[in-house]
Every structure is written in structure tokens, then in C-alpha cells.
Amino acid sequence: MAKHFRNAWLFTKNIYLSSEKAVIGQVLLRTDDTYEQAKLRLLFDYLFFYILLLFPILLLAMISQNEVNLILIPCLAGVLLGCLYLLKRGVPAGIIGMTASFGTLLISASSSFFNHQDLSPRYAIAWAMSILLAYITVNLRTSLILCGLLCVYLSGVAYIRINDISIYVSSGYSDSFQYLSNPITVILYMLFLIRALGQYYRNIISMEQQRTHEKQKQHLSLINQNLTKQFLLVKGFSRSGKSAFIKGEMELLEACFTEIEKQCGAAIGYLNEAQED
Known part of the structure; x- marks a missing residue:
């Protein structure tokens, strides 16, 4: 079993390194600013690992036959793949960060809304990541706009719940399945959060040390x-x-x-x- 995990890890690592070189290898060579390089690496990590994260999420949606998620997950994957393409083309990090953060927040909010206004940690982590990505790669104003949109959505959910308004719920949604799948999805999202942001700060520290050494x-x-x-x-x-x-x-x-x-x-x-x- 340990051997299989090791082989799977090596396979994933090789895919990651090859993809990183293919997508941002040339862009990094053309960028002298170390902070900009760190943002490009963060964007790649965010997009790459989010796409990987969608595979088990899609599998859970297929198991539960959740029609809304089966539609929205490929849409989100398309947005992320499009951002990877923009990243490879050398589009400024701010534009890519804005596209990725708005796309992930709005699509995940749509999934939450049609899944009985689910506000479980899986969605909270995804929203937090979107806002942090906008703050790091774009600016404070963009992240505040995302916070405002999220507050509007949460206020709408509160109004719906308080007034007991009937809203369409995706077929295949069930509270029991959500409770059972929450530990898996939350752990996956937390690993994603640690990998993306943790590596970003490690890159910043490493680049600063390298610049100081130079x-x-x-x-x-x-x-x-x-x-x-x-x-x-x-x-x-x-x-x-x-x-x-x-x-x-x-x-x-x-x-x-x-x-x-x-x-x-x-x-x-x-x-x-x-x-x-």
C-alpha cells in the first residue's frame, strides 16, 4: 500500500513539475520582479491544485447524483483551465487573479445556493481562498468587492431561511450525505489551502533570501x-x-x-x- 501511495505521489509530482515548466516556465524567465514571480507561482498552484481537487468532488457528486454540482464542477474546471491558458500566454497576474477569484467564488456560491443554501465549511474555505487570492494577486479593493458579494449572498440566505421561502434544491442533495462527505471535502480543501498559500510564503522567503544573497x-x-x-x-x-x-x-x-x-x-x-x- 505504501508503495502505491509513493508511486502515486511521484506521478503527481512529475505532472506538477512538467505542468509548471510548460505553463509559467517562460513567463518566469521574462519576469525580474521576485514578488511578481511569487504571485505567478501562487496562481499556478491555486489553479493546478484546484483542478486536482475537483476530481474527488466530482466523484462525490456522481455518487450522490447531484445534478447541479455535475453541471457546475465542469464549468469551474473550464474557468480554471482558461486561467491556466491566460497564465501561459503571459497575461498580467492581476487579470488572471481577478478571473479566478470571481469565478471560484460565484460558482461555489451557486452550488451552495442550489444545494439547500449549504453553508458548510467546504464552501467557507473555498470563499476564503477566493478572497485571499484576490487580495494577494490583485488588490485590496477587489478582495473587498468579493467580501461584499459574499455578504450579499449570506444575507439573502438568511432572509430565505428566516422567512422559510421555498427554493429549488438540486436532485441528489441530502443532508445525511453532506454530513458524511464533509470530513473528506474539508480535509481536501484544507490541504489545498496549506499547499497553495504555504508554498506562496515559502517562495517569498526563498526569493528574498536569494535576493539578499545576490x-x-x-x-x-x-x-x-x-x-x-x-x-x-x-x-x-x-x-x-x-x-x-x-x-x-x-x-x-x-x-x-x-x-x-x-x-x-x-x-x-x-x-x-x-x-x-
Whole structure:
């Protein structure tokens, strides 16, 4: 059993790496901004793993014969695949993030509405992910708009429930099946949340460390160049001082010693600066 899980994991990992290279490989090479690269990776992870997540969700819908979900899940998959295509074409991350976040929130809200206004954690996590995606990849205003839409929907559900208004419920929906499937779907959504956002912050930290390392290398290279220049000057003044000493030109010798002291002081200053950094 462990071997089968390992093989399945390796197979999924290979698909992920190949897909990442095919979709955002060239886009990352054309992007110098590390934060923009992290957003592109987040978008790819969000889209890729959401599509994978839809397979078990679709299987549950097929088992329960939930007609609404059987229609909406392929629609959501189409939106996500379309976003992957836009990502590959180099469309700005903000546009893709807006499309993905609005699409996932509205379609999941539609599923919730026609499934007896289900407000279980599976939908709450999906809505939270949509809003966070908009906040990270687009801007605060877009995420607030999504929050507003969600509040309108929840208010509508509250009105329907309070006034006991009869609304169409998808065939195949049952409270007992929802309770039984909730542990599975919630765990899957939580793993999706951890993978997408967790990897995003890991990418941010890694890229910042890499950028800091590059800056340090450039700074050290500049210090080495300056030290080399100072030592060459000291060497030149030493030769001039030696020649002046042989010829008995004491004023020139004193001037050489003064310059040597000056250049040594400058070199010590560069070394102290390197230690402080």
C-alpha cells in the first residue's frame, strides 16, 4: 500500500513539475520582479491544485447524483483551465487573479445556493481562498468587492431561511450525505489551502533570501575591487618611496608615506564596512 501511495505521489509530482515548466516556465524567465514571480507561482498552484481537487468532488457528486454540482464542477474546471491558458500566454497576474477569484467564488456560491443554501465549511474555505487570492494577486479593493458579494449572498440566505421561502434544491442533495462527505471535502480543501498559500510564503522567503544573497555578493565584489585598487596604489607609492629614499629626496619620501597611510586608512574603512554589513 505504501508503495502505491509513493508511486502515486511521484506521478503527481512529475505532472506538477512538467505542468509548471510548460505553463509559467517562460513567463518566469521574462519576469525580474521576485514578488511578481511569487504571485505567478501562487496562481499556478491555486489553479493546478484546484483542478486536482475537483476530481474527488466530482466523484462525490456522481455518487450522490447531484445534478447541479455535475453541471457546475465542469464549468469551474473550464474557468480554471482558461486561467491556466491566460497564465501561459503571459497575461498580467492581476487579470488572471481577478478571473479566478470571481469565478471560484460565484460558482461555489451557486452550488451552495442550489444545494439547500449549504453553508458548510467546504464552501467557507473555498470563499476564503477566493478572497485571499484576490487580495494577494490583485488588490485590496477587489478582495473587498468579493467580501461584499459574499455578504450579499449570506444575507439573502438568511432572509430565505428566516422567512422559510421555498427554493429549488438540486436532485441528489441530502443532508445525511453532506454530513458524511464533509470530513473528506474539508480535509481536501484544507490541504489545498496549506499547499497553495504555504508554498506562496515559502517562495517569498526563498526569493528574498536569494535576493539578499545576490546583493551581498555584489557588495563584496565592489569591496574587493576597491581593496585591489587601494593595494595597487600602495604598491606604487612604496616603489616611489623606495626610489626617493635611494636618491635622498626626503620630501618626496614623506609625501609617499603620507599617501600610503591615507590609502591604508581607506582600505581599513572598506573592511570595516564589509564587517558591518
